[in-house]
Amino acid sequence: MATEHGISHASIDFLQDPGHNGIVPVANDIPKRRTRVIRAGIVYAGVVLAIGIAAGSRPNNLLVWVFACLLAALVASGIVSGFMMMPLRATRIEPRRGRVGEPLLVRYEIRNTSRIIPAYDLHVAESDATKPGGLEPAGEAWILHVGPGDRVHAEAVFRPTRRGALRLARFEVTSTFPFDLLRKVLLFTQPAEVLIHPEILPLREGVLERVTAGGAGGQRMSSEGGGTDDFFGVREYRPGDSVRQIAWKRLAGTGKLASIERSRSVPPRVRILLDLSRPTTSLRIAEGEDARALEERAIVLAASFVAYCDQLGYEYALSVAGLTVPPVALRRGHFHREKIMSLLAALDLELPRTAGIGLSTSDERATTIVVHADRADTSLAPSEAWHFTARQLETLVVRSGSTLGDDSRREGRA
């Protein structure tokens, strides 16, 4: 699972192609068939047996007829559901990504290759035997009807409970239609991986603004023109320039067409450094505290900073200290955010840590936020960097009545 890059195999695809459409090759389109006896069927069989004994013990042909119909219904249930399920084919169209704390919608496409027989009442679920541990079902996929030659999509909802790559193996299409006596099962094998991003918690309003205000990473004017704000300079007229941009005074003075260029503002820049340089066993933890959970909280805090930066329109970057992960450059936008989230999701905390590699010097004009697991290590970042620990998560997230007090802020800055 792990590579020399400190992240899992699964994340490589995501990092290389964040816009992947989520399609994986179908390994096996022909399902395995199973028939399971359910409790209602057992009760029904018992009733049929009792009526059969009664019909055999007294000369009453109407009772025999009722018994015959009940028995025939049992057989018909198997025949109808068998013919209904046999031509069904299914494909999982997995989302490839999810997020802890958010619903993970998994779509399934059911197609009926039969030319005559429709299918009704189909339940689609991941096979219990192969379902990964970090996924809890929160809503089944149910299909009322798939006509002959039809394709129908349904989606199941899962609740991801932990970050990382989850491996899905098999899913099953089941039905107890028509008489709820037998459960017919089609087992489809379609291996797939879903990368679960860390949970994002809403940070308290103003946290990032205060951190970035007035510093090197604060808002400033760009050194390049092209904006719409203040005067930046005059350049030669280019075909296509608006009439409003023409510098009329220059034209009057020199007789040459020139355009006024205006400056544009650059949003604040934040580089987030996730400090995982200390081995898990070396973390200082209180009694009853889980060191690995503390690291996970640090990742959640870093992800929350990233999400908040993205929400405010900042440019942001991520570096990870302690694991060999290539730093992500300063950018903004959806794909950039997804790339960072995928990187955080794929962090393998089982790998050995490398100490002392941080951001001691940097040429970037950006505010540096360092997220530590247990305690701050100022040697990892420039002196003006802001340091947070995973234990501060509770005080940083939005909670009713909670505020980030001055003491906390002072503690935050080492």
Place this chain on the structure above:
Amino acid sequence: MTLLRRHRIASFLLAIVAIVAFSIAELDFSMLFLGVVLAVLSWYVTEGPRGRTLPDWVANTLVVGAIAWEAFRFVSTGELADAMGALGRTMVWILIAKLFARRTPTEERQRFALSTMLVIAGCLESVQFAFGLLVIVYVCVAIWATMLWRLARSADEARRSRESSHGFAPPIEIAIGRRSAPQFRGLVTASILVVLAGGVGVFILFPRFAEIGGANLAGRSVSGFTDEIRLRRGDRITESRRELFTVRWVDPDGSARRMLRPLLLRGAVLGWYDAAGERWVPLRAESGIRTVRTPEDGAFARLARNEPDPPGAAATIEIEMRSFATDAIFSIYAPIAIATSEPRSVSIDPATLVLRDVSTDRMGRYWNYRLQVQPQPTSEMLRALSTGDAPRGAYLSLPIDAIQPIAESILAEVQTNSGLPPRPDADATASERAVWGREAARAIAAYLRTNFTYTTDLSTLPRVEGEDPIVSFLTRYRRGHCEYFASGLCAVLRSLGVPARIVTGFIAIEYDENSEHYIVRESNAHAWVEVRTGPDAWMAIDATPEESLLELQERNRSFVDRFRWMYGSLEFFWNSRVVSYDASVQSTFASRVQGSWREAAGERLSQVLAKMRAIATDLSLGRAGGAWFATIAIGGCTALLAVLIVTNRRRRLRARLGVLGATRAEQRRLVRDAAFYVEALDLLAKAGYAKPSHLTPRAFADDLRTRHRALGDAFAEVAERFYSVRYGGVGGANEAARGADSHLSLLLALRDAIRQNRAGRRAD
């Protein structure tokens, strides 16, 4: 989505059908009316504009009340035989209470279970055609309702699974294909047909009892024929206008006519009275029962032991069964010969001259038959028919002591009013006693007709514990139906030392002048008395007021009787093919099916062989003819197989290429020129890279390329070629040969790429 709403009406209809079916089985029309009205009201109340339901505690109280009420009724009446009826009635009221209750899955299941149990209880109560029809309807509605219920239940479960996440998961959007409702109707129809066909199969093959007597099938509380009389079984008899059979009287000269007196058609003779059970039971000869076989040509078979007087002057009665399932052969006293439409075995009881069908191959049991009868048989004729083995003393026994004084008082009254001579002395001859007995029977019957009242409703009459019903009839009630009149007369006569017995059967009153035959209905079931008038001679005496029977007949007559034959023919089929299907019919059916199959197969085979010999002769093939035919047959089969394979392949190609909507010419072109693309997909699928249906060929090639570049490149060429054929018009007759080479090379390249990929994976 309408499918999810229909299960309510389906479950409601299921309950209605169950209530109606059980009410019909019980012949309780008040329960039928009340049950249906309450059920319909429940639909209005629960599904109407206000949509209200009973609170749980009220519904439960009603259920408990229904159980208590029916239990009280059952205990108070004390009729153990009506236990199933009481149970069924309880279930009806519980079901109605539950129709007003909230609709929860548990309630739905309980309603379904109650409805099914009601129908099963009805099966134990009745074998009527109307009920059987409702059972079939119930099966169909139950299949429909169950399928709808399954869908609705799954939808509820899916919704609940989303709601249980407390807003975490979005609400479910039900996935549904096109034309779901019509396809559902088709599936329901198919399921019903499968169930009914399977049901018929199981019904035919289910092991049966040796014989189901037709007399047992006539119903228990209707005015039908039975071969025993239970006096207190039905205090209230419902008159049924169902046509059972027709009778035509033909004089010796061949002319049909209506008799002056109603015809008394004998079906069973009851000689023993069981005082404990308050019932008359049949008396059969201990030995000497003879069996005759009717000839195939429809000629008469003589019933006599030896040759009696030639029956030339005998009248003929022709009986045509319409809706009656019984092995009794109804005849007028005394039958001489019988003719049937197909050969049958008929037994005659020498003690009673009662005829029965005892054929073992009784597939066509309910046949039409003709009987030669002699209303006034000679003693020689009776001697030839009888054997004298009958227990004669039995016709005098009566284990009720209380009858004797009643009989004496009735005799005294009769003698006073009608001038009946005194009882013969002990030294009187048998002939004198027989003459007095006949006169006494006539006089007492007239006394009963005059002083007693005919009624079919005895439910309002008070009962005295321990008092025999015959005593009650003769002393306190002085009213009753034909069974009471016959029982009273027979009991009085036996107490007076006159041998008498009760006969059950039918009285033919209703005559159709147009068709010149009597119509015998279920309500014409009757009981009367036969009095011994000689060593083997008996005379019928009917104590029931004839005018009361005629009045009843007229009162019940309606225009519906004209159309009743249609229902009767269906009922006849039901009774003859379903209700009385027993082991003998089963074995006959099996042997007939087996025989007809062998016969048909053998006949076909011989025809084919004869044709082949004729062809071999015509073509002068000689002994090599067989080899020629074998060669032609093998060649034909091979060609047929090849055609099937090619057709199937083309069909598959058309489906895979998605050209089903194109013109035929275009389809042919694409099947010819683009088959390589399907073969490429098959190759990839076998290698574990099946193309997902939602990817275009080019997207699939790109997807493959991201994983296995060589494989993706190879398939990309196939995809490009496919595009050029499918949409670029490349191909056609001129390019066919060149295209085939090109396609082959593409496929070979793809196969090589797959092999390399596989080898690479193994190396890893």
